[in-house]
Amino acid sequence: MTQLWPAPVADAPVRATVPLPGSKSITNRALVLAALASGTSTLRAPLRSRDTELMAAALRSLGAQVQDGPGGSWLVAPAELRGPAHVDCGLAGTVMRFVPPVAALAEGRVEFDGDPQARKRPLDTVLDALRSLGADVVGSSLPFEVRGTGTLVGGEVTIDASASSQFVSGLLLSAPCFAEGLTVRHVGETLPSQPHIDMTVAMLRAAGVEVADDEPDTWRVSPGPIRALDLDVEPDLSNATPFLAAAAVTGGSLTVPGWPAETTQPGDAIRDILTRMGATATRDESGLTVSGPGELAPIDIDLREVGELTPTVAALAALAPGTSRLRGIAHLRGHETDRLAALETELNKLGGSARQTDDGLLIEGAPLHGGSWHSYADHRMATAGAILGLRVPGVEVADIATTGKTIPDFPGMWAEMLGKQA
Ligand SMILES: O=C(O)C1=C[C@@H](OP(=O)(O)O)[C@@H](O)[C@H](O)C1
Ligand SMILES: C=C(OP(=O)(O)O)C(=O)O
Numbered sequence: 001m002t003q004l005w006p007a008p009v010a011d012a013p014v015r016a017t018v019p020l021p022g023s024k025s026i027t028n029r030a031l032v033l034a035a036l037a038s039g040t041s042t043l044r045a046p047l048r049s050r051d052t053e054l055m056a057a058a059l060r061s062l063g064a065q066v067q068d069g070p071g072g073s074w075l076v077a078p079a080e081l082r083g084p085a086h087v088d089c090g091l092a093g094t095v096m097r098f099v100p101p102v103a104a105l106a107e108g109r110v111e112f113d114g115d116p117q118a119r120k121r122p123l124d125t126v127l128d129a130l131r132s133l134g135a136d137v138v139g140s141s142l143p144f145e146v147r148g149t150g151t152l153v154g155g156e157v158t159i160d161a162s163a164s165s166q167f168v169s170g171l172l173l174s175a176p177c178f179a180e181g182l183t184v185r186h187v188g189e190t191l192p193s194q195p196h197i198d199m200t201v202a203m204l205r206a207a208g209v210e211v212a213d214d215e216p217d218t219w220r221v222s223p224g225p226i227r228a229l230d231l232d233v234e235p236d237l238s239n240a241t242p243f244l245a246a247a248a249v250t251g252g253s254l255t256v257p258g259w260p261a262e263t264t265q266p267g268d269a270i271r272d273i274l275t276r277m278g279a280t281a282t283r284d285e286s287g288l289t290v291s292g293p294g295e296l297a298p299i300d301i302d303l304r305e306v307g308e309l310t311p312t313v314a315a316l317a318a319l320a321p322g323t324s325r326l327r328g329i330a331h332l333r334g335h336e337t338d339r340l341a342a343l344e345t346e347l348n349k350l351g352g353s354a355r356q357t358d359d360g361l362l363i364e365g366a367p368l369h370g371g372s373w374h375s376y377a378d379h380r381m382a383t384a385g386a387i388l389g390l391r392v393p394g395v396e397v398a399d400i401a402t403t404g405k406t407i408p409d410f411p412g413m414w415a416e417m418l419g420k421q422a
Contacts, residue, residue, distance in 0.1 A: 004372060005400035005411065007389020008418055013252030013292065014390070016417040018243045020256055022047040022233035023265055024406045025196060028055045028094040029203050030231055032102060032173045034076035035064035037207065039228035043074040046233050050405045051092040058099045061085040062106050076229075081148075083108025089142060091115045091336055091377060091405065097126050097166035100146055101174035104135040107150035113143040117377050122163040122334045126170050129157045133178070154178025154223070162188030163334050168219065169200040175221035176209045186217040192331045194305050199264035234260050237267025239407050241312040242383040243417060244270055244290040248279040249319050249391055251292040254417070259288035266306040273301065273309070277316055296320035298365060304328030307335070310361075311384035314343045317363040318352045319391055330359040336405075337376035346373050346381070350392065370394015379405040386414055 027046040032055070034041035046052060056066040056074065062085050065077040083106055089096040096114060103110035124140040131137050133154055136147040154175060161167045168184055168191075175182035191197075201211050201219065207229060210222035240256045247254035260268075261283070271281040271288065278293035298320045303310055307329045317324035332339040340356045347354040350371050353364035373385035375398050382403050389395035403410035 004396035004398055007373075007386050007395040007397050008415065008420055009393050010246070010250045010252075010390040010418060013250045014246045014254055014417060015252050017255045017257060017287075018240075018413060018417050019258070020235035020240045020243070021049070021408060023236040024049065024051050024239070025094070025199060025265065026203070026233050027052045028098060029169070029173060029200060030229055030233065031055045031059055031066065031074070031076065032098050033203060033207050033226050034229050035059040035062070035078055035102065036174060036177050037078050037226040037228045041076045041229035042069060042231070043076065043229065044232045045072065046074050047236060047406065048072065049408050050090055051094060054088060054090045054092050054095050055099070058087040058095055059102070061087060062102060062110065081106035083110045083148060085110045087112045089114035089118055091118045093121065093164065093166050096121065096123055096142060097164065097170035098173055100126060100130060100137070101170055103146040104130050104137075104148050104152050105150070105174060105177050106148040108148060110146045110148065111143065112145070115377065117337060118142050125159050125161065125163065125167045129159050129167070129171055132157055133182070152178045154180040154182045156183040156185070158185045158187055160188035161186045162190050162192070163331055165191065165193035165196045168197050172200050172204065172211070172219055172221055176204070176224050176226050178223060181221050181223035183218065183220045190304065190328070191217060192304055192307055193266065195264060195266040202264050234258070234263060234265060236406065237263065237265040237270065238308050240288075241267060241270045241309055242387050243413070244274060244288070245312050245316055245387045246390055246417060247290045248274050248277065248292040248296060248316060249387060251294055253289060253291040255287045255289040257287035259283050267309065269306045270309060270312070273299065273313060276301070277320060296365075298322035298324040300325040302328040303360070307332050308380065310339060311343060311380040312387065314347065314354070314361060314363060315384040315387040317365065318347050318354070318368065318388065319365060321365040324363045324365070325360065326363070327360040336378035337381065339378065339381070342374070342376045342378065342381055343384070346385070349373075350388065350395065368392045371396070373397045375399045375402050377402050379403045379407070383410065
């Protein structure tokens with residue numbers, strides 16, 4: 001039987017300062033760029049969690065050296081990429097979408113597989129794109145194989161990235177190493193998580209790569225060397241959101257140190273979201289401080305650009321009297337799990353009122369009761385259960401360890417925030 005984690009109830013308003021580990025999205029982009037760079041890179045304060053350890057292992061299996069440096073840093077030395085290799089993607093979207101283009105640049109066979117749920121995540125777009133660029137790829141979802149020849153010509157590709165922005169990011173990250181570079185055009189109806197694509201473009205440019213993105217839904221990466229990185233990884237702002245939500249739902253106050261004044265991380269949007277729900281959010285040299293209101297206000301919001309915040313926002317909405325509407329997130333059906341179905345089911349199990357729409361959720365803030373909260377191997381489902389448990393006695397979260405996908409010790413951090421023993 002899956003072990004249940006009794007989510008601690010906050011017996012007083014949360015008052016804490018919680019430092020967050022590094023950003024998953026920045027760390028995994030940096031690892032890919034560093035493996036393809038022209039010299040040894042230093043990544044300080046990278047995220048060390050399942051998703052990033054899987055990325056490091058994938059790049060090592062292709063020949064790159066990823067070694068521990070001082071103070072938890074990673075030193076990455078590029079090498080000639082080669083198979084045979086086996087890449088375990090776990091459930092990491094960034095590994096399954098960013099590494100195949102790298103594998104296409106390697107000489108030899110590279111097999112990819114992952115967790116059972118990973119086999120259901122959309123992947124064909126990036127594999128078809130690689131095929132159309134001249135790569136030999138067998139399969140259209142996990143497991144699949146890339147039979148690289150050591151080079152890829154590149155050129156132009158038109159894709160429908162409405163299921164995931166990571167299709168675009170994955171192609172762009174390796175594109176400087178394609179002989180002709182790459183132009184990617186997106187032609188789908190919607191494009192989710194545009195800020196994550198902007199993050200990719202910004203990190204490529206910071207590494208000296210020329211990228212043109214002035215035409216809508218079109219990105220052109222010129223071929224050329226990737227400069228070695230010397231990078232301080234920002235704290236993960238999306239992973240900060242359950243902790244900030246803890247202050248909001250208990251009428252407390254919580255500071256996340258090192259909140260960047262400017263960032264490409266979409267998680268920064270939590271400031272605006274919490275403010276709209278009645279909290280105050282102030283950023284200064286000490287970090288971002290969120291103070292909770294007496295009662296949360298409901299919200300009507302398009303989360304297309306920040307889909308990964310949905311489980312946190314849904315938990316907040318379930319505790320806010322009134323009707324909240326979360327829109328623009330149909331693509332969440334292809335995340336770690338079908339997040340719209342999972343949130344609907346689990347909120348309703350606790351006596352809540354949640355309903356899926358075509359592209360999101362309608363959530364009625366209602367009195368909730370305790371019960372088990374299934375995580376579906378989804379780290380953000382697990383943390384959403386923890387938020388609810390602060391206010392609702394008797395919430396038991398299944399498989400809390402799944403938070404290790406992007407947070408190394410969530411239960412310990414949560415207990416410390418509440419001044420309790422883990
Ligand atoms: O590129 C990235 O680092 C990410 C892009 C987004 O993916 P989707 O566009 O598939 O939502 C986001 O949800 C995911 O957590 C991380
Ligand atoms: C969608 C997410 O992850 P992934 O990088 O696996 O797509 C997420 O972290 O919310």
